[in-house]
Amino acid sequence: MKVYSRKEDIAKTISHLKADDFTVGMVPTMGALHQGHLQLVKRALNENDKVVVSVFVNPTQFDNEEDLVKYPRTLENDVELLKTVSKTDIIVYAPTVNDIYEGKTVSQSFDFDGLEFEMEGKFRTGHFDGVGTIVKRFFDIVKPHKAYFGEKDFQQLTIIKKLVEKHNIPVKIVGCKIHRETNGLAMSSRNTRLKPKYKAAAPFIYKTLKIAKEKFGTKSASKVSEWVEKQFANHGLLKLEYFLIADTETLKPIKRKSNKKTYRAFIAVYADDIRLIDNIALN
Numbered sequence: 332m333k334v335y336s337r338k339e340d341i342a343k344t345i346s347h348l349k350a351d352d353f354t355v356g357m358v359p360t361m362g363a364l365h366q367g368h369l370q371l372v373k374r375a376l377n378e379n380d381k382v383v384v385s386v387f388v389n390p391t392q393f394d395n396e397e398d399l400v401k402y403p404r405t406l407e408n409d410v411e412l413l414k415t416v417s418k419t420d421i422i423v424y425a426p427t428v429n430d431i432y433e434g435k436t437v438s439q440s441f442d443f444d445g446l447e448f449e450m451e452g453k454f455r456t457g458h459f460d461g462v463g464t465i466v467k468r469f470f471d472i473v474k475p476h477k478a479y480f481g482e483k484d485f486q487q488l489t490i491i492k493k494l495v496e497k498h499n500i501p502v503k504i505v506g507c508k509i510h511r512e513t514n515g516l517a518m519s520s521r522n523t524r525l526k527p528k529y530k531a532a533a534p535f536i537y538k539t540l541k542i543a544k545e546k547f548g549t550k551s552a553s554k555v556s557e558w559v560e561k562q563f564a565n566h567g568l569l570k571l572e573y574f575l576i577a578d579t580e581t582l583k584p585i586k587r588k589s590n591k592k593t594y595r596a597f598i599a600v601y602a603d604d605i606r607l608i609d610n611i612a613l614n
């Protein structure tokens with residue numbers, strides 16, 4: 332399996348592949364790969380001849396220095412894991428910070444039509460500028476036909492669709508279902524940092540989302556939110572940062588239910604110092 336670190340080298344390889352009529356998919360990741368990532372890679376391999384998996388902990392999307400420093404970096408394991416999926420059709424792109432940012436580790440500033448100010452945008456200053464910067468950079472370098480992102484980061488997925496639309500980037504963005512542990516916990520690279528008692532407590536997040544979905548069938552969004560807030564207020568280990576029900580397209584909090592719209596419930600929770608997010612489709 333080839334592992335590229337220089338943008339010139341990967342760009343050259345991809346342009347040769349495309350000249351030979353191979354289709355190219357891309358799965359951007361920050362590494363510490365888990366089964367959730369592998370599902371994205373498998374889907375990408377089903378729909379493309381070759382798949383580029385980028386492994387890059389992007390500094391500009393972290394608003395918390397400690398989180399950036401502690402983010403797991405496991406490139407060798409990641410490559411071994413990818414080999415279990417395909418030894419021939421996956422290309423790993425693991426650039427250095429300098430190769431990407433060329434001495435200026437700063438984000439470009441984006442206008443995502445307000446999507447960036449909802450939910451995560453309220454709690455993680457500059458996060459989506461950082462994500463937009465790196466994803467646009469990857470698309471410029473790799474020029475994939477399709478790129479795959481998980482619905483766990485639903486706001487990120489929506490923003491990347493907006494990025495591609497507003498900047499006329501010729502790539503199809505494919506959203507993929509959330510991959511969960513058997514206990515319901517959404518898979519995330521951050522889960523590896525959970526201490527055992529928090530790991531045991533964390534499935535409560537999805538359990539609560541499922542009940543919230545059921546309640547949303549008969550109750551107002553504010554009643555459902557009140558109920559969720561109460562569940563976490565009574566929880567000894569998990570601290571709720573936000574729960575809200577939002578329009579799937581605009582990501583704006585619901586005002587009044589309409590059966591012409593689709594909604595999702597979004598949640599962010601602290602388990603000790605680890606921040607976990609999740610979401611569920613409501614209708």
Ligand code: PAF
Nearest residue numbers: 359360361389462465484
């Ligand atoms: O979802 C992630 O892992 C990251 O935000 C992404 C899309 C790879 C950009 O760094």
